[in-house]
Structure formats: structure tokens, C-alpha cells
Amino acid sequence: MDKKLVKTNVVYLLLSILAPIALIAIGIGITYLFFHDGGYGAVIFSMGPPLIAFIWYVFGISFIFKKQYKKFEAELDASGFNRNQTFYGRGKYVTIDLEKGEIGLVFYWSPFKTYIIPAARVENAWVDDGKTGSGIMQGSSRVSFIFIVDGIKIRVDTFTSNQRQRMDSDYILTGISKADLMVKMLAQAHETSNKQ
Secondary structure, eight states: OOOOOOSBOHHHHHHHHHHHHHHHHHHHHHHHHHOTTOSHHHHHHHHHHHHHHHHIIIIIHHHHHHHHHHHHHHHHHHHTOOOSEEEEETTEEEEEETTTTEEEEEETBEEEEEEEEEGGGEEEEEEEOOOBSOGGGOEEEEEEEEEEETTEEEEEEEEEEEEEEETTSHHHHHHHHHHHHHHHHHHHHHHHHHHO
């Protein structure tokens, strides 16, 4: 219950990034040492590792994160945690039990550590609409809800885009609505947690 939040497991992060690079380097080395005249071995060892690395970067890390939060959900359900509100953010999983005043968390770069914390540990929560510019140039490419637990800032995106959207666009308004709901739920859980 009182364990400190760790958003990024540095060892996992480095292994996730560097292990595929090392695999590619080993494949190139084997190709150079043993198959420098070409052949099937050269094709396998020069093309196989980059393909594996690509699959890992595109699907592997996300697969592990999803598998871990699904496992966490099953554990929460078995323990009687009421998932009244759940948000599957990019790289963050947040679920709230309003009756117990608790929050469940899983982070993308630390998927093997799951957290159930009292909502009383949330120091502040707010919506960030990401608004920049002025007048007709006003817009946003990211909407989030942000909350602070034990001094650690957790930003969960409810909308992201590589293009800036007008503030009155459905994308932005939907993102703000989702973020606002989560902030209200966090506040409600915080109030319940403080009463217990």
C-alpha cells in the first residue's frame, strides 16, 4: 500500500532498447565472420535480427504492458477492488475504486510493478488542455489529466495528435471531457480515502 511509485524501471527500459540493438550487432558479426561469402546463412543472420528487433519495438513492449495490466485487472477483481472508472492511457493504466478510495496504477516502462494506493496520497489533480497560440491560431495537440502522488507527477493523455487541433474540435472537447471526468473521480476517491 505504501510503496513508492516507480514510473520507469531503468533496467527494463535499457534492456528493451539495447537488447535488440545488441542482437542486430551479433547478427552482423556472425554474418561477417562466418558467411562473408553470402548464402542462406548470411541472409538469415543479416535480416533476421533486424526483423526481430522491429517486431519487438513495434509490438513487444506494448504487448507486455497490456498483458500486465490485464493480469492486474484480474487480481483487482479477485480482491474485491471495484473498478468504477478505468482509463487506458498511452503508457499508463489508471483505475479508481470510489467505495474504498483507492487507485490502481501500472506504468509502461515499469509494467511488472503494480500499485494500489489510497487516493489520499494524491496531492493535486487537474486537466491540461495543452492550449497554445491565440485567436484563430489557438489549438492543442495534447490533452491530459495530471495528478501528483507523493511529489511524483503523473500525466495521462486523453488525446494526442501530431497535428494541432482547434480548441472547439470534437477531438479536443472529447479529450477534455474524459480528462475532466477522471479528475472528478480522483477528487471523489480522495475525499472517501480521507474519511477512512
